[in-house]
Amino acid sequence: xxxxxxxxxxxxxxxxxxxxxxxxxxxxxxxxxxxxxxxxxxxxxxxxxxxxxxxxxxxxxxxxxxxxxxxxxxxxxxxxxxxxxxxxxxxxxxxxxxxxxxxxxxxxxxxxxxxxxxxxxxxxxxxxxxxxxxxxxxxxxxxxxxxxxxxxxxxxxxxxxxxxxxxxxxxxxxxxxxxxxxxxxxxxxxxxxxxxxxxxxxxxxxxxxxxxxxxxxxxxxxxxxxxxxxxxxxxxxxxxxxxxxxxxxxxxxxxxxxxxxxxxxxxxxxxxxxxxxxxxxxxxxxxxxxxxxxxxxxxxxxxxxxxxx
Amino acid sequence: xxxxxxxxxxxxxxxxxxxxxxxxxxxxxxxxxxxxxxxxxxxxxxxxxxxxxxxxxxxxxxxxxxxxxxxxxxxxxxxxxxxxxxxxxxxxxxxxxxxxxxxxxxxxxxxxxxxxxxxxxxxxxxxxxxxxxxxxxxxxxxxxxxxxxxxxxxxxxxxxxxxxxxxxxxxxxxxxxxxxxxxxxxxxxxxxxxxxxxxxxxxxxxxxxxxxxxxxxxxxxxxxxxxxxxxxxxxxxxxxxxxxxxxxxxxxxxxxxxxxxxxxxxxxxxxxxxxxxxxxxxxxxxxxxxxxxxxxxxxxxxxxxxxxxxxxxxxxxx
Numbered sequence: 001x002x003x004x005x006x007x008x009x010x011x012x013x014x015x016x017x018x019x020x021x022x023x024x025x026x027x028x029x030x031x032x033x034x035x036x037x038x039x040x041x042x043x044x045x046x047x048x049x050x051x052x053x054x055x056x057x058x059x060x061x062x063x064x065x066x067x068x069x070x071x072x073x074x075x076x077x078x079x080x081x082x083x084x085x086x087x088x089x090x091x092x093x094x095x096x097x098x099x100x101x102x103x104x105x106x107x108x109x110x111x112x113x114x115x116x117x118x119x120x121x122x123x124x125x126x127x128x129x130x131x132x133x134x135x136x137x138x139x140x141x142x143x144x145x146x147x148x149x150x151x152x153x154x155x156x157x158x159x160x161x162x163x164x165x166x167x168x169x170x171x172x173x174x175x176x177x178x179x180x181x182x183x184x185x186x187x188x189x190x191x192x193x194x195x196x197x198x199x200x201x202x203x204x205x206x207x208x209x210x211x212x213x214x215x216x217x218x219x220x221x222x223x224x225x226x227x228x229x230x231x232x233x234x235x236x237x238x239x240x241x242x243x244x245x246x247x248x249x250x251x252x253x254x255x256x257x258x259x260x261x262x263x264x265x266x267x268x269x270x271x272x273x274x275x276x277x278x279x280x281x282x283x284x285x286x287x288x289x290x291x292x293x294x295x296x297x298x299x300x301x302x303x304x305x306x307x308x309x
Numbered sequence: 310x311x312x313x314x315x316x317x318x319x320x321x322x323x324x325x326x327x328x329x330x331x332x333x334x335x336x337x338x339x340x341x342x343x344x345x346x347x348x349x350x351x352x353x354x355x356x357x358x359x360x361x362x363x364x365x366x367x368x369x370x371x372x373x374x375x376x377x378x379x380x381x382x383x384x385x386x387x388x389x390x391x392x393x394x395x396x397x398x399x400x401x402x403x404x405x406x407x408x409x410x411x412x413x414x415x416x417x418x419x420x421x422x423x424x425x426x427x428x429x430x431x432x433x434x435x436x437x438x439x440x441x442x443x444x445x446x447x448x449x450x451x452x453x454x455x456x457x458x459x460x461x462x463x464x465x466x467x468x469x470x471x472x473x474x475x476x477x478x479x480x481x482x483x484x485x486x487x488x489x490x491x492x493x494x495x496x497x498x499x500x501x502x503x504x505x506x507x508x509x510x511x512x513x514x515x516x517x518x519x520x521x522x523x524x525x526x527x528x529x530x531x532x533x534x535x536x537x538x539x540x541x542x543x544x545x546x547x548x549x550x551x552x553x554x555x556x557x558x559x560x561x562x563x564x565x566x567x568x569x570x571x572x573x574x575x576x577x578x579x580x581x582x583x584x585x586x587x588x589x590x591x592x593x594x595x596x597x598x599x600x601x602x603x604x605x606x607x608x609x610x611x612x613x614x615x616x617x618x619x620x621x622x623x624x625x626x627x
Binding site: 050053054055056058062091097120121122123124125126127128129254255265269290 | 375378379380383422423445446447448449450451452577578579586587588591611
């Protein structure tokens with residue numbers, strides 16, 4: 001009798017489990033991806049630069065988890081290869097600035113890097129946090145937040161793709177790069193069709209019109225990162241063109257030369273309407289920021305965080 | 310997973326964990342609202358000073374290390390301004406002298422890490438420093454400039470207590486600025502030296518600014534150093550470094566408070582506080598209970614917002 005009772009409970013739990021599972025089929029990451037593919041003024045994406053480094057060390061698991069907790073859509077991280085072929089999150093070529101160790105990432109093994117401890121911003125010591133691997137990051141963020149991979153272009157796309165396959169997160173990471181589509185195709189071939197790829201239109205791109213045309217013909221990306229030093233930059237004019245085609249535009253509000261001065265800092269000093277608001281008015285569908293908490297409050301206040309059902 | 314029941318529980322956990330996330334983000338909004346509410350109340354300086362002088366009340370003094378360096382460049386006017394708005398009681402800033410005698414806020418000996426320029430501060434002129442911008446916590450240029458001590462003290466005047474670090478050897482010059490800005494009663498200076506030495510080197514200032522001895526508890530004669538200070542200067546507070554939380558001197562803290570001096574311990578790094586540091590407190594703020602339980606009533610922190618929120622939840626901070 002007791003055994004029978006146990007079985008009934010088991011079946012009941014199983015049923016409840018499946019019912020709830022059915023409801024959460026559209027994960028947070030799939031909703032974000034949908035907004036990237038179908039940009040709208042109702043929902044502006046917040047992209048956090050290196051994780052919330054004001055809260056925890058840049059490119060660390062707690063800095064990324066903090067972004068998940070805040071409700072950030074995408075977290076940008078930098079990945080580099082260790083001497084023994086592991087991808088770890090590290091911005092600089094060396095570990096000197098951000099950890100208590102010294103040396104180039106590609107001269108150190110994963111084991112050696114794991115012995116180090118990350119520093120907080122301003123080089124503040126005392127954290128017990130280790131350098132994370134890309135695999136650890138993808139496992140932490142799976143179905144919760146999208147990852148934007150920097151420093152992989154033309155170098156470690158294959159290695160990163162292998163980790164995404166392994167963790168079953170290929171649709172949750174956005175690769176990006178400044179190279180032309182011809183370069184990327186000759187180097188990676190069909191692999192480019194299997195990943196989410198966002199070309200970067202930086203100010204020294206010689207012919208932005210051709211750069212975009214070639215990409216659109218060959219890969220038709222649904223998102224571009226666009227930087228512009230001034231409002232008369234060629235790139236700035238490209239934004240309107242991309243918008244007409246319904247392509248997602250990501251602006252980088254980190255420093256002056258990337259957004260013609262419409263930075264995070266300007267938001268704090270002169271009010272967000274003059275910077276973040278200005279970027280949105282001029283075509284940004286997403287903003288990369290060093291102030292995720294403040295950006296999200298502003299976007300909510302202005303009605304730019306209405307999720308599609 | 311050997312048993313099917315564990316799979317089911319795992320499934321349930323997965324589905325419920327998404328609900329937990331919503332609770333978390335609403336908590337964050339709540340905290341944010343509370344902080345914005347408290348941001349408006351600026352503590353008048355008289356209350357801060359009397360709290361500093363009163364070693365027996367239960368209000369804890371929060372000291373922000375290098376200002377609010379997470380949200381503005383370290384040692385910038387903005388970093389001080391943020392502290393004032395946050396309700397921090399004392400801001401710690403670092404003072405250095407340029408080649409031509411200007412006193413400025415700068416932590417390192419060189420300006421390389423925190424500004425757009427390079428070189429040793431003692432080799433550089435104020436004219437040159439004025440052309441530079443400060444960098445943020447990850448090294449990017451900001452619109453903020455290197456402040457002078459005078460600008461910083463004018464900003465702090467009547468609003469927040471100030472701890473001038475690295476200033477002992479140049480205190481004659483610092484004091485001129487302190488007098489000029491009329492901030493004598495707000496300034497705290499610290500030094501890890503015995504009373505006799507302070508008296509001979511610093512004697513003229515002992516009546517004008519707050520001097521706090523730093524006592525390292527790993528040193529065997531720390532009790533004698535404390536007693537000699539208590540018998541003579543009766544400082545407003547002692548700063549202790551506490552490498553292990555088993556050190557016997559911790560039990561003496563309540564007597565020191567009773568004798569009229571406050572007890573200052575940093576929450577910055579583990580060797581300051583026997584492992585009860587800010588980085589642990591981020592994961593679990595009850596770590597700060599160790600300070601409260603051990604009669605510590607001044608805490609220097611790298612997490613002023615977190616510490617103030619926690620202390621206020623316990624009614625230990627106004």
